[in-house]
Amino acid sequence: AKQSGRSTYRFFAARMNVEAVAHLALRSGLHRALERGEFELHYQPQVSLNGGTLIGAEALIRWNHPERGLVLPGEFIPVAEDSGLIVPMGDWVLREACRQAALWQAQGHKLTMAVNLSALQFRRGDLEKAVGEALAESGLDPAALELELTESIMIQDHEAVMDMARRLGRMGVQLSIDDFGTGYSSMAYLKRFAVDKLKIDQSFIRDVHTDNDSAAITRAIIQMAHSLNLTVIAEGVEDEAAGIFLRDHGCDQAQGYLYGRPMTALRFEKTILDGAIS
Numbered sequence: 001a002k003q004s005g006r007s008t009y010r011f012f013a014a015r016m017n018v019e020a021v022a023h024l025a026l027r028s029g030l031h032r033a034l035e036r037g038e039f040e041l042h043y044q045p046q047v048s049l050n051g052g053t054l055i056g057a058e059a060l061i062r063w064n065h066p067e068r069g070l071v072l073p074g075e076f077i078p079v080a081e082d083s084g085l086i087v088p089m090g091d092w093v094l095r096e097a098c099r100q101a102a103l104w105q106a107q108g109h110k111l112t113m114a115v116n117l118s119a120l121q122f123r124r125g126d127l128e129k130a131v132g133e134a135l136a137e138s139g140l141d142p143a144a145l146e147l148e149l150t151e152s153i154m155i156q157d158h159e160a161v162m163d164m165a166r167r168l169g170r171m172g173v174q175l176s177i178d179d180f181g182t183g184y185s186s187m188a189y190l191k192r193f194a195v196d197k198l199k200i201d202q203s204f205i206r207d208v209h210t211d212n213d214s215a216a217i218t219r220a221i222i223q224m225a226h227s228l229n230l231t232v233i234a235e236g237v238e239d240e241a242a243g244i245f246l247r248d249h250g251c252d253q254a255q256g257y258l259y260g261r262p263m264t265a266l267r268f269e270k271t272i273l274d275g276a277i278s
């Protein structure tokens with residue numbers, strides 16, 4: 001038993017080493033990627049469930065890696081957060097998303113642009129400045145910018161975050177709570193936080209039409225959002241049945257593969273915007 005314990009330990013240590021090296025490689029790779037402009041944004045459509053028209057897009061970052069091709073954020077955002085690189089990366093996302101939204105607006109498309117924020121960006125004092133600069137540079141109407149934050153941001157450093165939320169709200173941008181229902185959020189925060197929108201997490205939406213618990217949670221979130229005068233959007237809508245359930249239960253908006261996958265700006269223009277001046 002001792003023998004096998006030791007070899008297990010050795011195996012474990014070796015694996016940790018491999019992981020640490022991979023982590024370091026990723027970290028320096030991300031630095032280079034930012035300098036060389038290897039990041040790009042893909043856009044996923046958001047639709048109104050009452051009429052089915054396009055109302056906005058969510059900007060989702062991808063790393064166009066010279067050897068590996070397109071790398072998804074699940075792999076590099078955690079490392080970018082650990083190293084603090086998420087802050088300059090997030091600034092780039094804000095600027096690029098606002099620039100693209102302003103361009104589409106200038107072409108006559110009335111749509112909002114949702115941008116994901118990580119906790120580190122939110123806690124940093126000059127998020128307000130970063131947002132202000134992205135808006136000023138692009139000329140985008142602040143009301144067309146929607147910042148998505150998670151419940152975990154709300155519980156950290158509560159007062160400072162609340163203050164930042166208030167200042168962003170005063171600039172006229174919209175705030176939404178991403179992955180709603182999965183985190184640890186107090187209902188009381190919602191009211192005091194001045195958020196505009198709740199985004200029901202995809203884990204409930206995936207089986208909303210087959211699982212009673214998911215259906216009950218989804219209905220409760222929709223009702224609560226509406227009693228607090230908040231807009232509610234469902235994410236991860238993959239099939240028609242889920243879309244119908246959501247519409248029938250008064251959910252305002254939806255996003256998911258059913259309406260469109262995240263795609264390049266060019267593809268978004270060709271398949272989503274083309275001919276759809278709204």
Ligand code: C2E
Nearest residue numbers: 060061072073074077093116117118236237238256257262
């Ligand atoms: P998220 O903000 O919850 O984004 C939704 C994720 O679900 C996206 O994954 C999207 O591609 C995926 N998705 C959309 N519709 C469906 C569907 O119908 N079915 C399924 N199964 N999935 C769907 P993605 O693009 O890989 O992004 C993963 C996460 O990475 C995001 O989750 C967000 O937390 C983070 N992320 C993405 N871009 C950024 C960014 O610019 N900044 C920060 N801080 N985080 C980002």
Ligand code: CA
Nearest residue numbers: 058116148178
């Ligand atoms: Ca999001």
Ligand code: CA
Nearest residue numbers: 169194195196
């Ligand atoms: Ca507001």
Ligand code: CA
Nearest residue numbers: 178179201235
């Ligand atoms: Ca989400």
